[in-house]
Amino acid sequence: MSAFAMADTLMDVAAAEAGAVGAVLQPAIMINFEFSLSKGNPVNLDTAGQKWRDAAAKIEQAKNQLQQAVAKLPPEAWTGDDRTAYEQKVRQLCEQFDVIHAYCMVVGVTLTTFAVALLLYAIFAVGMGTALMVILAVVLAEAATVVGAPAAIAEGESAAGTCLVITSVATGILAGVAEMAAGMFQLSAIGGTAMESRDGDSQAFDDLKRGEEEGAITASVNLAQNAANAGLNYLNRTGAKGTPLKSVDLDADVDKDGNWNAGGNAGVGFGEEDKQNITVGGHVQLHDGHVVGGQGEVNYTAPNGVSVGANGGRNSDGSWSGHVTGGYEPTYQGGKTHYYDANGEQQEYTPPGWQAGGNIDIGGGYDPRTGHWNGSVTGNQTLQGGTYESLSATVDNDGHGHGDITTGRTDWGGDQTSTTKY
Amino acid sequence: MSDEVKFDPYRIQRHADELTRIEQVIEDARTSLNSAIVEGGDFSITGTACAMAYPGALDFAFLDTATHKMMVDQFAKKIVTVAKTWHATESVNTTNVSEV
Numbered sequence: 461m462s463a464f465a466m467a468d469t470l471m472d473v474a475a476a477e478a479g480a481v482g483a484v485l486q487p488a489i490m491i492n493f494e495f496s497l498s499k500g501n502p503v504n505l506d507t508a509g510q511k512w513r514d515a516a517a518k519i520e521q522a523k524n525q526l527q528q529a530v531a532k533l534p535p536e537a538w539t540g541d542d543r544t545a546y547e548q549k550v551r552q553l554c555e556q557f558d559v560i561h562a563y564c565m566v567v568g569v570t571l572t573t574f575a576v577a578l579l580l581y582a583i584f585a586v587g588m589g590t591a592l593m594v595i596l597a598v599v600l601a602e603a604a605t606v607v608g609a610p611a612a613i614a615e616g617e618s619a620a621g622t623c624l625v626i627t628s629v630a631t632g633i634l635a636g637v638a639e640m641a642a643g644m645f646q647l648s649a650i651g652g653t654a655m656e657s658r659d660g661d662s663q664a665f666d667d668l669k670r671g672e673e674e675g676a677i678t679a680s681v682n683l684a685q686n687a688a689n690a691g692l693n694y695l696n697r698t699g700a701k702g703t704p705l706k707s708v709d710l711d712a713d714v715d716k717d718g719n720w721n722a723g724g725n726a727g728v729g730f731g732e733e734d735k736q737n738i739t740v741g742g743h744v745q746l747h748d749g750h751v752v753g754g755q756g757e758v759n760y761t762a763p764n765g766v767s768v769g770a771n772g773g774r775n776s777d778g779s780w781s782g783h784v785t786g787g788y789e790p791t792y793q794g795g796k797t798h799y800y801d802a803n804g805e806q807q808e809y810t811p812p813g814w815q816a817g818g819n820i821d822i823g824g825g826y827d828p829r830t831g832h833w834n835g836s837v838t839g840n841q842t843l844q845g846g847t848y849e850s851l852s853a854t855v856d857n858d859g860h861g862h863g864d865i866t867t868g869r870t871d872w873g874g875d876q877t878s879t880t881k882y
Numbered sequence: 883m884s885d886e887v888k889f890d891p892y893r894i895q896r897h898a899d900e901l902t903r904i905e906q907v908i909e910d911a912r913t914s915l916n917s918a919i920v921e922g923g924d925f926s927i928t929g930t931a932c933a934m935a936y937p938g939a940l941d942f943a944f945l946d947t948a949t950h951k952m953m954v955d956q957f958a959k960k961i962v963t964v965a966k967t968w969h970a971t972e973s974v975n976t977t978n979v980s981e982v
Contacts, residue, residue, distance in 0.1 A: 494928075496927075497926065497927040497928045498926050498928045498929075499926055500923065500924050500925050500928075500929055501921065501923070501924035504920055504921065504924045505920065505924055505925065507917075507918075508917075508918040508919075508920050509918075511914045511915060511917050512914075512915065512918055512943075515911040515914040515915045515918075515943070515947075518910050518914065519911050521907055522904050522911070522954075525903070525904050525907065526901075526904055526954070529897060529900040529901065529904070530897075533893070533897055534890075534893065536888065536890065537889070537890040537893035537894060537897075538888070538889055538890070538893075538961075539887055539888045540887035540888070542887075542964065549957070553950070553953060553957075556950060557950070560943075560946060560950065563943070564911075564915075564943065567940075571918075571920075574929065574932060578926060578929070631928055634926070634928045635928050635929070635931070637929075638928060638929035638930070641929075641932045641935075642931040642932050642934065642935035642936075643935075645932070645935040645938070645939035646935050646938070646939070648939070649938065649939050649942045652946075653942075653946075656946070661949070661950075661953075663949045664946065664949075667942060667945040667946045667949055668946075670941075671938055671939075671941040671942030671943075671944070671945050671946070672938040674937075674941045675937035675938025675939070675940070675941045676937075676938065677937075678922075678937030678941075679933070679934040679935070679936075679937050679938065680934075681922065682922030682930070682933040682934055682937070683930060683934055685922045685923060686922060686927045686930040686933060687930075689923065690927045693927070709921075709922075710922065711921070711922070713937070714937075714941055715916050715919065715944075716912045716913070716916045716944045716947075716948070
């Protein structure tokens with residue numbers, strides 16, 4: 461596991477602390493809100509960045525192989541003007557490969573850089589959460605009596621207010637890094653297109669135009685999801701009346717072969733204090749406008765930390781797969797403290813809870829066309845929203861009685877897997 | 883004669899086969915990119931600017947690499963066709979000369 465895997469746990473700890481402090485000191489509510497806006501998935505971004513760099517290496521390999529293949533062609537195998545023209549075209553193509561290589565490296569590095577930015581923000585957030593808890597501890601001590609309360613609360617709110625200004629600057633910096641990264645994505649695509657076009661690729665600008673058009677569909681879905689979640693995070697902030705809808709997830713993604721994956725999830729809270737949570741959703745895969753696959757999912761979490769869920773359906777390649785999940789991740793709550801607020805009324809402070817436990821995922825798949833089937837079991841130990849240890853076992857069968865069994869373990873020390881064939 | 887146009891069709895075919903292997907390398911690069919599809923929320927809400935610019939960047943990469951794979955494919959097909967056509971023509975010419 462990389463340092464990026466820590467970021468989830470850090471953000472959840474920071475958000476829990478800011479939320480708990482927010483019940484007493486107003487400015488911390490907005491700090492908690494800004495934390496919710498800045499929680500991303502740096503593990504996924506870094507993995508994606510590595511894939512871009514892998515792609516860049518393969519393009520470089522293709523270019524080298526092409527140069528060698530042409531150089532190895534003996535003069536007597538092909539003579540004449542056409543040969544000279546062909547070698548010129550190959551040189552142009554190799555220049556274009558250089559451009560593509562550079563583009564993939566830029567995007568790959570930018571993705572990992574942004575993952576680092578998210579991790580740095582998470583580390584900052586935990587520091588800020590700790591500072592808020594320290595401020596609160598002083599406030600609660602002094603607000604233990606009606607007499608001491610008004611001054612203590614006022615000082616605490618002022619200190620928390622300064623913390624909010626600092627947090628807003630940090631969030632603004634993160635937004636600024638996002639703008640720069642977005643700029644890198646766009647400018648590299650445009651620059652790359654211009655250079656390829658100069659180097660003889662007449663298709664380049666058409667590819668850029670179509671890429672941006674299709675990309676705009678995904679972009680507007682991403683914008684809708686993020687805008688909706690920002691609003692929901694604000695409505696559901698500490699101390700606010702809240703709304704049953706907790707989060708939405710919207711997807712419209714195209715893959716390398718032009719297949720689309722579209723769908724969404726919604727998370728709804730209900731029951732006392734919205735502590736019961738259900739997430740429902742579905743996705744379809746489209747090829748040439750036809751639905752070629754579809755999956756559904758449902759997940760329920762009870763207030764005591766028990767969760768159950770199921771997802772699955774038909775995949776776009778014609779195979780079927782499904783998963784059943786279950787978990788027990790209770791929140792350990794410290795004892796409540798009494799204090800007096802600025803109006804002299806007695807209030808109760810609930811410290812942030814620690815969520816720890818485990819979950820398990822049992823899955824299986826079957827391809828009716830080939831008879832190929834597979835099964836898997838994965839168990840995770842979690843702490844405050846992040847997985848710190850994972851064990852898994854998968855079995856794969858080609859439909860003729862042969863296949864392999866793979867076991868794996870992922871923890872802070874890294875990934876280890878071993879595979880046996882049968 | 884040194885200005886003569888000559889082809890070795892068998893050697894050309896081997897060159898075309900090498901080009902086909904290079905197409906596969908490009909396709910491997912595209913497969914890498916395929917697993918770089920990222921969730922909209924992965925950049926965080928604060929990072930929405932990124933989440934909006936990224937899909938276009940990725941899709942352009944898909945299309946651009948597809949175009950270049952097709953270019954290599956066209957090279958392979960064209961030179962094999964030219965070599966075969968030349969070989970067929972040369973065979974006819976040789977037969978005509980020897981009959982005279």
